[in-house]
Amino acid sequence: xxxxxxxxxxxxxxKKINRLGTLPGLTNKIPKTLNNLKKKSHxxxxxxxxxxxxxxYGITExxxxxxxxxxxxxxxxxxxxxxxxxEMRLDNIIFKWGISSTIPGARQLINHRxxxxxxxxxxxxxxxxxxxDIIEKKKFTKNCIIVNQIVENKWAFLLVNELLIIEYYSFK
Numbered sequence: 001x002x003x004x005x006x007x008x009x010x011x012x013x014x015k016k017i018n019r020l021g022t023l024p025g026l027t028n029k030i031p032k033t034l035n036n037l038k039k040k041s042h043x044x045x046x047x048x049x050x051x052x053x054x055x056x057y058g059i060t061e062x063x064x065x066x067x068x069x070x071x072x073x074x075x076x077x078x079x080x081x082x083x084x085x086x087e088m089r090l091d092n093i094i095f096k097w098g099i100s101s102t103i104p105g106a107r108q109l110i111n112h113r114x115x116x117x118x119x120x121x122x123x124x125x126x127x128x129x130x131x132x133d134i135i136e137k138k139k140f141t142k143n144c145i146i147v148n149q150i151v152e153n154k155w156a157f158l159l160v161n162e163l164l165i166i167e168y169y170s171f172k
Contacts, residue, residue: 020052046168049161056160057086058103063126068169079162090115091125093135114138 054064071081086092094106094115107125109115115122116136129135
């Protein structure tokens with residue numbers, strides 16, 4: 001049971017991107033192209049899409065299940081609400097702005113108290129931002145420098161089929 005309750009994946013990133021394909025939130029590295037000749041079942045495809053989503057956003061199975069329950073209860077398309085919930089996380093917003101090149105890097109900035117929301121320090125990466133929240137960087141000392149990077153469009157978005165993820169959870 002060791003490692004079951006970890007908050008995020010801490011293993012080798014290249015193994016994950018070689019198995020799942022490009023994950024822009026996890027790393028900037030490019031996966032090897034492997035020819036997988038074995039045909040996957042429908043369940044296997046749904047599971048792979050779910051794993052892509054989990055590892056890209058750096059969330060646990062329990063957090064993803066919570067987001068899916070919330071999105072099922074909300075009005076509108078379940079998959080659209082699910083993606084809106086994931087995109088409104090603070091660590092994802094910091095990544096999309098280009099302040100950090102990966103979501104784990106954005107999580108580190110937030111945990112080290114470099115991000116302010118509405119002039120208050122927030123050190124919770126899963127903080128759900130709301131509309132009209134003011135998000136800013138803390139004034140840094142000489143020793144702490146952050147280089148703003150522009151995230152290229154090819155790394156900014158994860159191509160995932162949300163309906164397969166919802167379908168995966170309907171199997172249970």
